[in-house]
Amino acid sequence: xxxxxxxxxxxxxxxxxxxxxxxxxxxxxxxxxxxxxxxxxxxxxxxxxxxxxxxxxxxxxxxxxxxxxxxxxxxxxxxxxxxxxxxxxxxxxxxxxxxxxxxxxxxxxxxxxxxxxxxxxxxxxxxxxxxxxxxxxxxxxxxxxxxxxxxxxxxxxxxxxxxxxxxxxxxxxxxxxxxxxxxxxxxxxxxxxxxxxxxxxxxxxxxxxxxxxxxxxxxxxxxxxxxxxxxxxxxxxxxxxxxxxxxxxxxxxxxxxxxxxxxxxxxxxxxxxxxxxxx
Amino acid sequence: xxxxxxxxxxxxxxxxxxxxxxxxxxxxxxxxxxxxxxxxxxxxxxxxxxxxxxxxxxxxxxxxxxxxxxxxxxxxxxxxxxxxxxxxxxxxxxxxxxxxxxxxxxxxxxxxxxxxxxxxxxxxxxxxxxxxxxxxxxxxxxxxxxxxxxxxxxxxxxxxxxxxxxxxxxxxxxxxxxxxxxxxxxxxxxxxxxxxxxxxxxxxxxxxxxxxxxxxxxxxxxxxxxxxxxxxxxxxxxxxxxxxxxxxxxxxxxxxxxxxxxxxxxxxxxxxxxxxxxx
Numbered sequence: 001x002x003x004x005x006x007x008x009x010x011x012x013x014x015x016x017x018x019x020x021x022x023x024x025x026x027x028x029x030x031x032x033x034x035x036x037x038x039x040x041x042x043x044x045x046x047x048x049x050x051x052x053x054x055x056x057x058x059x060x061x062x063x064x065x066x067x068x069x070x071x072x073x074x075x076x077x078x079x080x081x082x083x084x085x086x087x088x089x090x091x092x093x094x095x096x097x098x099x100x101x102x103x104x105x106x107x108x109x110x111x112x113x114x115x116x117x118x119x120x121x122x123x124x125x126x127x128x129x130x131x132x133x134x135x136x137x138x139x140x141x142x143x144x145x146x147x148x149x150x151x152x153x154x155x156x157x158x159x160x161x162x163x164x165x166x167x168x169x170x171x172x173x174x175x176x177x178x179x180x181x182x183x184x185x186x187x188x189x190x191x192x193x194x195x196x197x198x199x200x201x202x203x204x205x206x207x208x209x210x211x212x213x214x215x216x217x218x219x220x221x222x223x224x225x226x227x228x229x230x231x232x233x234x235x236x237x238x239x240x241x242x243x244x245x246x247x248x249x250x251x252x253x254x255x256x257x258x259x260x261x262x263x264x265x266x267x268x269x270x271x272x273x274x275x276x277x278x279x
Numbered sequence: 280x281x282x283x284x285x286x287x288x289x290x291x292x293x294x295x296x297x298x299x300x301x302x303x304x305x306x307x308x309x310x311x312x313x314x315x316x317x318x319x320x321x322x323x324x325x326x327x328x329x330x331x332x333x334x335x336x337x338x339x340x341x342x343x344x345x346x347x348x349x350x351x352x353x354x355x356x357x358x359x360x361x362x363x364x365x366x367x368x369x370x371x372x373x374x375x376x377x378x379x380x381x382x383x384x385x386x387x388x389x390x391x392x393x394x395x396x397x398x399x400x401x402x403x404x405x406x407x408x409x410x411x412x413x414x415x416x417x418x419x420x421x422x423x424x425x426x427x428x429x430x431x432x433x434x435x436x437x438x439x440x441x442x443x444x445x446x447x448x449x450x451x452x453x454x455x456x457x458x459x460x461x462x463x464x465x466x467x468x469x470x471x472x473x474x475x476x477x478x479x480x481x482x483x484x485x486x487x488x489x490x491x492x493x494x495x496x497x498x499x500x501x502x503x504x505x506x507x508x509x510x511x512x513x514x515x516x517x518x519x520x521x522x523x524x525x526x527x528x529x530x531x532x533x534x535x536x537x538x539x540x541x542x543x544x545x546x547x548x549x550x551x552x553x554x555x556x557x558x
Binding site (some may be wrong): 019061228256262263271272 | 284286291292293294295296297298319320336337339340474475500501502503504505506507508532535536537538539541542544545546548549550551552554
């Protein structure tokens, strides 16, 4: 058997490789290269333009932490928008909440959805839900055309700022999200790692703080990404991410593999050196 | 400039490589190979027998979490023993507590201490403390000869179970630690990752539960290890790791880069799937 590896090389600084059992898919869509491999440590993994996206073994750390803190704390969650999220893992977590009546998911690359449905059916399992409207178009354009206050919760589930995700970073895009968000609503996004990617992390936090009155990064694990820690950020005009979590978190934690109320509270305890950096 | 990397290959499953700026040291002691490199993402890193041990950039995640939960919760902390810990990072954290009167550190390989003093002086900074007794001998033998109840806190700071750390894993060694521990004391150890290293993790937890009435794994980050999450375990006959933390944690958290009371509480919130596995 060959000694084959699938490897991410992050900015020429860190290489993270997984032993491959079998290569399952490799195509170049109009937007990016899409690869799927079956690996020893993580099961099946999805890679876009050379960057690990998700895997069977660790997807819950990422998708549960992106979706639930926002959905558990927003005053209303009837209307939810996901930008990106082509593998379907975030949509699956959002749709666990019975109060969600309408979920619009705007993904630029239909091929990511189709490949995920074929090779990662456990993650891409919610595309048949009647509450989901799946649109294959540019998230930037969709938001520009959307009316003010159209959604109670907006979740940004993009890759690193290379390829088609580049336009989903920065103050201009966050400003559109704030406009399309219901004034009492919550905007949540994956916000990279303060470790290794420190400059990018600070840039994202700075841009968010220029747009939203309340910006709360929270911490967790994303083993596949090889950085040792990952962050997401909870943004709003006036929502305390720790104030009211019992009812919805208590309901959803029966179904989650990672998230529960204790994880929610712990995730917002910033490491000392980052807490000091914010003072 | 050459494209050089320092890489850990964990069990043929995961490769984690860091871009090297300069190779600083490489020797083979009577016990193991000892390498130090200056890397782009983590600054200077120490590797033993091909396994990353610590780095300038991320050492606080590991050493603070190994030392402080035990020291903050044990009823008495006057007499402390560290087994392993040659880079000095754990001793440095232990000695932050003014109540520690005597710290014995038993490290089998003097060369790890000397190399750390030369190349990682910021981590190996506490070896001059008058409370520290540094002994270069086999931890297994030291514990076999030690009297019952000799220490209020014992900290096991070993590498993965390869090379000289192998004998520091398993029920026989944990039983000796329990005997040498003051009955009301706390034993803490690094206990590997449940991710990727799941079998080893369960093996360690099972062995600990056969020896100590209270066994509480807790979670955090060890970016350098490339597993995305790391665990340490708090073991005792009767100490609740969340009951009494205010006084000592409140004092030490002025000096720590990562640890504080919120981190302490959050770290003991087990992921759902592991919590269920323990029911």
